[in-house]
């Protein structure tokens with residue numbers, strides 16, 4: 001874990017350092033900030049609190065910091081504020097156990113907006129935000145792919161090689177909803193996924209060839225919102241919403257939650273939800289060494305904690321393989337958007353217990369529902385010398401349709 005500044009979480013501890021914030025600074029929505037009753041139910045589920053045992057690194061401790069900032073009891077240049085706004089994974093596990101309905105994710109976005117105002121973000125964050133904002137920079141994305149996936153990139157041949165790029169000719173169409181209503185639907189290619197794992201979109205089109213794939217797709221803005229630029233995050237979400245007709249089908253849990261927040265829940269469907277809604281019946285099975293494959297799932301934090309989607313991906317996996325529930329499937333894997341790039345040591349510390357659980361479960365595959373989680377798991381498993389392979393849900397289902405026998 002990286003060095004963390006000492007803090008006793010007392011709001012007055014650093015008063016006077018940097019520029020003092022005025023009383024009631026207007027940084028946070030007061031209705032959101034007031035909601036916390038300081039019960040502490042959220043502490044045991046918080047990954048950063050589990051790592052440090054420090055109140056300051058818990059949801060309640062961070063809300064105390066936000067309140068001190070808002071009230072002018074902490075100067076906004078305070079290093080603990082910067083550290084804790086960055087150390088938080090934004091996984092929103094705290095929201096799922098909160099009896100007061102604190103919308104921590106929104107508070108965190110408001111906090112990070114304030115923290116980064118007038119300051120330069122780390123070079124890597126700026127670079128990523130610039131690249132994903134410009135669909136034309138695919139060549140640079142391929143460089144990022146090489147850097148990010150290293151030697152253990154995705155296996156070739158699992159799905160057909162007819163890649164949509166999102167920058168070429170648009171395909172039109174729409175999958176029928178299960179109720180028979182003709183509902184147009186568009187596949188979102190995802191800025192990160194398109195660069196790092198284009199085989200995921202290819203697999204989706206094998207499962208649902210009727211999906212439209214409009215060209216000229218931009219970023220959804222989740223990366224910006226999570227890195228202290230909510231205005232651009234919202235702007236990009238609205239723009240993408242105009243570009244994609246009907247229901248936006250996404251293979252990234254984080255993007256699904258961000259788009260649902262800005263466009264409305266009914267406009268967005270993560271892949272497993274969409275497949276269920278449109279009556280998809282998984283075909284075939286995935287086999288390993290003459291037996292049915294053993295497959296675990298890594299939940300996407302935002303899909304699980306913000307949108308409450310947990311059942312559909314499990315049922316889809318169980319239809320084509322022997323499903324194995326990991327004891328910590330719902331815990332963050334440490335990818336958390338740009339977190340694994342900006343805070344690699346903390347990210348690995350969050351990931352390690354998950355790698356141990358995957359190994360102990362004796363599975364052949366672990367399924368991810370988000371490109372960031374996929375990258376994180378692949379890199380972690382490779383570092384650990386594991387034989388377990390990380391794969392996206394779409395790839396697993398396409399392999400089953402192929403009648404795929406691995407290894």
Ligand code: SF4
Nearest residue numbers: 036037039040042098
């Ligand atoms: S569970 Fe909710 S109300 Fe209780 S301390 Fe955590 S954020 Fe505050």
Ligand code: SF4
Nearest residue numbers: 046088089091092094
């Ligand atoms: S978002 Fe995750 S890491 Fe951040 S305070 Fe909540 S539970 Fe902890």
